[in-house]
Amino acid sequence: MACEQWRSQLDAYLDGELPSEAMRSLDAHLRGCLACAADALARVQFKRSIKNAGMRFAPSAELRSKIQKSIAPPARRNWNIGWKLGTATLGLALVVGAVTSYLGRENIREQQLYSELTDLHVATLASPNPVDVVSSDRHTVKPWFQGKVPFTFNLPELQNTDFTLLGGRVAYLGQTSGAHLIFQVRQHEISVFIFPEPAGTWNFRNESKVERKQTFNVEEWNQDGLRYTVFGDASPEDIQKLSALLKAVAGS
Amino acid sequence: MPLFDQLYNFAHWLAQDRDEAEDLVQETFAKALRGFSSFQQGTNFRAWMYRILRNTFLNSRTGRKAMMTVPLEHDEDGPVAVAVDTQTPEAILIDRSDQHLLQAALDELPVNFREILLLCEVEEMSYQEIAETLGVPIGTVMSRLSRARRALRGLVRGKLQGTQKG
Numbered sequence: 284m285a286c287e288q289w290r291s292q293l294d295a296y297l298d299g300e301l302p303s304e305a306m307r308s309l310d311a312h313l314r315g316c317l318a319c320a321a322d323a324l325a326r327v328q329f330k331r332s333i334k335n336a337g338m339r340f341a342p343s344a345e346l347r348s349k350i351q352k353s354i355a356p357p358a359r360r361n362w363n364i365g366w367k368l369g370t371a372t373l374g375l376a377l378v379v380g381a382v383t384s385y386l387g388r389e390n391i392r393e394q395q396l397y398s399e400l401t402d403l404h405v406a407t408l409a410s411p412n413p414v415d416v417v418s419s420d421r422h423t424v425k426p427w428f429q430g431k432v433p434f435t436f437n438l439p440e441l442q443n444t445d446f447t448l449l450g451g452r453v454a455y456l457g458q459t460s461g462a463h464l465i466f467q468v469r470q471h472e473i474s475v476f477i478f479p480e481p482a483g484t485w486n487f488r489n490e491s492k493v494e495r496k497q498t499f500n501v502e503e504w505n506q507d508g509l510r511y512t513v514f515g516d517a518s519p520e521d522i523q524k525l526s527a528l529l530k531a532v533a534g535s
Numbered sequence: 536m537p538l539f540d541q542l543y544n545f546a547h548w549l550a551q552d553r554d555e556a557e558d559l560v561q562e563t564f565a566k567a568l569r570g571f572s573s574f575q576q577g578t579n580f581r582a583w584m585y586r587i588l589r590n591t592f593l594n595s596r597t598g599r600k601a602m603m604t605v606p607l608e609h610d611e612d613g614p615v616a617v618a619v620d621t622q623t624p625e626a627i628l629i630d631r632s633d634q635h636l637l638q639a640a641l642d643e644l645p646v647n648f649r650e651i652l653l654l655c656e657v658e659e660m661s662y663q664e665i666a667e668t669l670g671v672p673i674g675t676v677m678s679r680l681s682r683a684r685r686a687l688r689g690l691v692r693g694k695l696q697g698t699q700k701g
Contacts, residue, residue, distance in 0.1 A: 298680075300661065332634075337548070339638060
């Protein structure tokens with residue numbers, strides 16, 4: 284192929300919009316062709332300059348508080364949930380948007396799920412009242428969920444382990460309610476999400492091993508019609524240990 | 536309020552005026568809240584928000600005026616291969632001190648070029664997202680983006696030459 288033709292694909296290539304095969308061919312060409320590589324470099328620099336120049340205007344603090352007040356939820360529950368969902372989706376869209384152009388289309392759904400879980404995890408830990416039922420006693424936490432989520436689940440005995448149960452809250456994912464439990468191991472907090480399967484239309488995978496998602500460590504599996512997701516910044520070993528404890532009691 | 540800072544930046548670029556940008560953002564959030572039920576779960580929320588902001592702008596007096604100066608792009612929907620940018624960009628090295636030059640060039644661009652460059656480079660939207668935001672086919676996104684880049688390079692080049700002469 285002539286350089287002219289390669290160059291006609293450069294912009295789409297740098298925008299991350301070429302199909303992966305074309306991407307690889309162009310990669311190979313750029314490694315061998317100094318002129319095209321220089322062209323690509325110039326375009327990258329131009330892209331970066333536009334990005335820097337484009338981040339130009341910052342909103343005033345007055346505008347922020349004005350809008351915050353105008354969208355403050357009146358004391359109506361539905362409204363409140365609607366906006367919370369909206370905020371979660373906004374956050375989700377943000378994270379997803381940033382990575383969209385660099386991911387294969389087939390990964391998008393999965394990424395959306397993890398983005399939403401990341402939001403739930405981070406937003407919960409950032410809150411002054413992270414849990415609605417504050418107890419390290421599994422016999423207190425489990426019954427609290429009765430009537431709040433459409434299923435029941437077992438919690439492990441944590442004596443003689445490094446883990447402590449901090450409490451739980453009801454979480455929403457894909458318009459389904461589920462349990463969000465917070466465990467602590469040393470200085471790390473780990474979220475455990477339990478949702479009926481399938482929650483929404485998410486395309487879950489079935490193998491269970493600790494993976495890195497959105498810079499967090501995650502292990503997830505299906506058991507007894509429920510989807511378990513163990514999620515946090517703790518080490519993969521800790522995530523795995525907690526997952527094993529949960530798996531052991533889930534079937535009992 | 537996620538997206539708030541980005542939406543404001545985008546609004547200010549569109550309206551080129553602080554007061555108008557503030558009104559735009561405020562109206563966007565109000566409309567989004569009112570119309571939240573019309574948002575379809577599973578579709579792109581960010582594109583939806585930007586679309587509300589952009590439509591609000593286009594309906595404003597400034598927006599209507601800005602669109603009148605947009606050149607006709609009758610061949611936009613032609614084959615993509617014709618439209619992609621094969622023009623070789625001689626390295627336009629813009630360091631931090633030249634940022635205002637690039638900003639001035641962006642300000643001078645027709646609004647449809649300015650917005651697509653911002654969505655692509657600053658918001659890092661995918662072509663699909665841009666297409667949803669602007670309500671145009673992906674082929675149009677590609678060709679318009681390529682024209683916008685070419686136009687911006689032309690403006691920057693002109694300005695660089697101007698400063699060298701001056």
